[in-house]
Amino acid sequence: MNLPNLVLADFLPLLPAIIMVAGASILLLSEVFLSATSSRAYQAVLTVVTAVAAGAVAVALMFEPPQEVLLGFGVLDPFSSFLTLVVCVGLGLAALSAVSFLRKRGAERGEFYALMLFASAGMSLLAMSNELITVFVNVEVLSIATYALTAYLRRGTRPSEAGFKYFILGAFSSAVLLYGAALLYGATGTTQLTAMVGPLGAAMQSQPGLVYTGVVLVGAGFAFKVAAVPFHMWTPDVYEGAPTPVTALMSAGVKAAAFASMVRVFITVGKGIDPQMLLALFSTLAFLTMVAGNLLAIPQRNVKRMLAYSSIAHAGYLLVGVAALFVTAPGESFRLLGASALTGGTALDVARAEALRGILYYLLAYTFSAVGAFAMVSALERREDEEKGTAWDLERFSGLAQRRPGWAFAMAAFMLSLGGIPPTIGFMSKLLIFQAAVDAGLIGLTIVGVLSSAAGVYYYLRVVVYMFMRPVPEGAQVLERSWSTELALVLSTAAVVVLGIIPGPVMGWLVQASTIFGQ
């Protein structure tokens, strides 16, 4: 067997992940030299600096042409680089909101931030993975770090319960994904996605059962990871029980990376098998996820749990974009709406590029809005109420506008953005994704999406009503300020509002980033 001849430059495309792993190692090693009472303020700063550095490298890599890296086990394309940027944004904001959260609980330790960095490195690599075993290993790299983070406050009953549920269902879904990958390997004789396209078409003729089972199992594995209905049961409990900054990282990073990998795997699979089947699969998932996510969120008075259900609903909107990737003949309306937006390529290519752009922008928008909202939730919660489960009640938000107008404004911006109301980034991203769906001819799905997101506005605005129109409850807790949480709030509010009004610069990147390898 001939060994590959790799040089240092071959590892350059992995630089964002390498930076994050290096930062994590520094955090772990430095922890050894600290006494229990030493100041640990530098740890969050180091994490944020690492996230910024990795994000900057990702932006630089976005302008590289799409290429295979490390013998085709991974690819570097603008799509994966943009995803790494989204992950770094989520990581930086979540780390900022973790500072006061951990200090209040006396749980400041280096391994918390190190685990966050390891998880983010896994996410970045997952977005680049172009081979089924690499996909599996990176799914596990990010999942194992996230299991540990979920159960990080292990003395409490809720975090250990959330960690347990997340672990069992996460490991279960990974095993389903792996078995599906094994069947696809059996059908095609390769695990590399790029090499799989040809044999997949041939295998469809000789053993369709094997291929279909493999595709469905891989799809189910991913559906668990992105929390699509009916594979969503773990989400509310895990999101509620996990430490709030970890929930923020899960809702942003883990979901984004899983979506990226799902898109990459199924675009390849869709070339080998009938895309109609994938269209049916993803349309059904999108429909169920949007409707169920929104309906289940409506009765929630627990804001953290409401955000968990809303994250399910948002996965549904993203799945509409994924479904639009597998349309074989764009709809009639295409010529009316979308043809002027982009030039070059066939109508189908344009529709696909639009769908990819919508998915990426949506992930960025959701990262800013959701991480900001979770940062706000963590600023308001008190440790004593956690075991009773009242730490996240809507009452906590009563009269917030009178006590901390800045916080209330930030939270209102996040809620409007999640609800998709202009002028926020959430509105822009929903517009892009639904426009892509309409251009692809998925009119029915778009109507369901718009209606269910209108239903979603109800529970988002309820938070705003509590903040601005309810009186301050008697004996309300003292609201402690902390520079790091407020910095996270300011940054995400600024992004939510500014990118909602002038999406220009990011839009330019997005046209670039919708280039996916092999398209």
Next chain:
Amino acid sequence: MVPITYYLLLAAALFCMGMFGVLVRRNALVVFMCVELMLNAANLTFLAFARMRGDSIGHVSAFFVIAVAAAEAAIGLAIVIAVFRSRGSVLVEDIRTMKH
């Protein structure tokens, strides 16, 4: 030589047993073992196909899966211990504080 189909059927049976076990067993440790069973079913499938095709990717994959399963076992057992310490029980129905 045993035909490849037998290995594949055995793997499928193991996978289904594991899946069934995760859904119905009450003890967290047994649930955890069932997940491991599913991973090993996937391993067996990889190996059977690798043997059938006579290439090495399937064999290599199995090693990766074993390594990942070991890491997963470490974190999984740690979480089960944390659950036991906070509740004194590892029965799945006792791990249910959060309302639905």
